[in-house]
Amino acid sequence: MNQQELPANAFINPSGSNKESIENFVSKALHRIISVISSSEIRSSLPKEINIPTQTIPEESIGDEKLIDQLETLLLSSINPSHPGWIPHMDPPPTTASLIGDFATASVNNNMLSVEMSPAFSRLEQQVVDKICQMFSLGPNASGVLCSGGSLANLQALAVARNEKLNTKEEGVQKLPKKPVLFASEVAHTSIQKAAMILGLGQDSVRAVSVDSESKMIIDELETGIKQARNEGKTPFCVVATAGTTTTGNIDPLEEIGKISQRENLWYHVDAAYGGALVFSNSHKDKLAGISGADSIILNPQKWLYVAKTCAMVLFKDQNQLVENFRIGAPYMEEDEDLINLGEISLQGTRHADILKLWASFQHIGRKGFQQLIDESYHLTNFLHNKLKAINCIQLASTPEMNIICFRGQPKWICSSRWDEWNKDLQKYLLDKHEIFFSLPTYNDGKWLRTVILNPFVNKETIKNINQGITSYIEKTQEYT
Incomplete structure (x- = not known):
């Protein structure tokens, strides 16, 4: 092709003719990117200002140097998860190996649609997925696929559940004699309701089961709900348990829910998007007892x-x-004798080979490395939990089962109607004065502060800084009351 209007390094020439130019461009970009990330500690978790380049699609190339400058500007305008004070969400800084894996994946740009288009990555994905199935003790027939996020993963699981239990793959739900319903705790992830909406079941098909003071599904309420739904002429087909609720990090009673699901002939799905990682820790994997009974x-x-x-x-x-319940053949793709085209058994057709960055992280860190990260998270969580329990006006939402703590101040020296405002101001104070960022979810009709002790650069000094910040804020607000 005529490439007269393109820069000389627009593509990596397979002949190697522009190898030096490519290496120069990439090394300069990598140097700038690494410089930004490795200086994260001197910047706040949140950007002080957001600068977006005004030009979106220029008429011609802006050149390497200007592009790298603009990339740096955008990075500096982004959330800074490598800062030790970044503890608000389940979004940690990524492993170095996963960055390298992503770059390598993009460089060959294979498509996970079919074995023909990703011969190595398709096989690698199945090997890794099958190993993780073994870690969950799902049995010799277990397998699965990678997805672009937990919402798509939940959607696919519930689609298979619906088709398996209601026989709806061919004709859909419109001919069903009774309305299908499924059960999830009242604090289950919102993607369950989204999935029900997309699957033609409607959001109201998700029956919310009450939780106890520890945000765990109440078994008696589940049993009552199933019986009541049948008395109403509806068809229960699935129960969703959560291993690691988003706000408080609690785990539903997995074993008991599994037994009920089996007895009632319901599909048993476990949303372990967060807590499933505990299978990598010998010290904490027992918290997932019963998960091996899940259908998905x-x-x-x-x-x-x-x-x-x-x-x-x-x-x-x-x-x-x-x-049987999900595969749609792709006649325009060659079939492989040994492996199903993954695009035929997943929601996505064209899909990025996320498997390489996952595999690379496993190789670089190892199971023992991930176990240490998880165990250290627990150690620091317990340290903070004990600090918070010692502060009189702090109320904990639940006893931490993972590395998530949700709490709020309930100061007796101000009216309870102002507690939400007090907690919002505490969040701002901790960020402004102590460079610690908490999220501020709504829970039980109030504003709570939440921390996820996930950042590998958090240490005991961080926890002491949090404790000092909270106690100084309390003293400050008492003085002005």
């Missing part, structure tokens, strides 16, 4: 396994159920 599980390595976004997966106890 989702796991997001982009969270507690520190893989660059996006990286999620949906696992099935029986691969045949996935294939």
